[in-house]
Amino acid sequence: MNYQELYVVCQIDDFNLKVMVNRYVNNQVQVLYKEVVDSEQFADNGVIINPEFVAKSLRAVIDKINQLFKIKVERVALNLPSNNLKIYQSQAMLDFKEINHQVTNSDINQVIEMTKNIVIETDEVICLTKPYNFKVDSQSFPNSLPLNSQGQIISVESLIYSLPQAIYDSQLAVLKAAECQLLSVTLDQFALVFNLNNFENLVLIDWGWNSTKVSLFSNSALYAINNIKIGFNQIAQTLMNKMRCSYSKAERYLTKVINVNSNYLSDLIVDKYFDTKTKRFVTLSKLDLQNTVRDMLDEIVEYVSAFLNEVTADSKIEIVFTGQTINLPGFNTYMKNFERLQNVSYLTNSTPGVDNYEWAALIGTTRYQHNLNLFNNILLTSISSSNKELFNNATETVTNEENINEYHSHLNLNYQYNDNK
Known part of the structure; x- marks a missing residue:
């Protein structure tokens, strides 16, 4: 092979x-x-x-x-x-002292490197940079490289990404x-x-295991990110506490029994446990468990909406979902209850x-x-x-x-x- x-x-x-x-x-x-x-x-x-x-x-x-x-x-x-990713904006300029200097790869790399000269916290480290707007003299090269162009001054704007050291x-x-x-x-x-x-202008919402990450991409660059510390795991744990049961049982109910969008047989008793404090059995209906999960999803959406309102005025920007939580029964339809999330697409796998x-x-x-x-x-x-x-x-x-x-x-x-x- x-x-x-x-x-x-x-x-x-x-x-x-x-x-x-x-x-x-x-x-x-x-x-x-x-x-x-x-x-x-x-x-x-x-x-x-x-x-x-x-x-x-x-x-x-x-x-x-x-x-x-x-x-x-x-x-x-x-x-x-x-x-805990942080995003900084930076810019740099390089004067060749020559009117018709032909820009080389070395020149481009040098001016990109200069944009990393920023002040960050002592416990951070720069992990990636994204140059997004080159200029050679007055000619702009948005999101492209000015290789072999001619001029005296090259400048660039960059996004600098840092992580905790x-x-x-x-x-x-x-x-x-x-x-x-x-x-x-x-x-x-x-x-x-x-x-x-194409990811030139979109919002990626990664409904992950331990968090839900909301990432705004504009002109193919990550401009803003919000890490909401509620994911599939936290939803399952909340359900486990509600049912007073094992994690595996809560996960099974979350993925097999509860449909967050359906009210069919909502009054049906699906579980019970013995409360040692009251010395009584507590019964749980399908609706009780549905509302527990819905409350968690609603909280995530509230954070998502607040973040989107803060970082973009484009109410029609493309939104893409991925992650483990999106596989919950009824999730896709339930999300349509929220105005900002009515027309989302899903990251599908074709491999x-x-x-x-x-x-x-x-x-x-x-x-x-x-x-x-x-x-x-x-x-x-x-x-x-x-x-x-x-x-x-x-x-x-x-x-x-x-x-x-x-x-x-x-x-x-x-x-x-x-x-x-």
């Missing part, structure tokens, strides 16, 4: 480690292997509790991959959690302890939107071998890494590096300079990874 574009991608969440082996071929992602390693707790709000312990799990999976495919994995692409360092420490090089790094919300054909949303971010990371390689001088994968000419002969790429700029902008490839070793 041709492993030319083979990518091992991973994501370390609070309660599990996900690893995928994907091959990019014929403009598609082909899933070769995937594995989830569950834990009582790998991380606390994104900060790895014991990097050495997690590294042993990652190393075991990689050893299994090496044996299965008879390869040697050297590099791993990592998704970072966007917990503890999240960044502990996540990368896992790869180091597992004896893996870092192939690339991106944030979970960026990875998710790489599954979309064979992947049957649920939990792999969407890692599929997106694979696409991101492939697109990075389109514009690198060297093809860099998880198992090898090779001359770009070989890559160009094996894949369909954009050839002329104008299209490269357009493609580069559309795919948001000018996110820069910052090596903060």
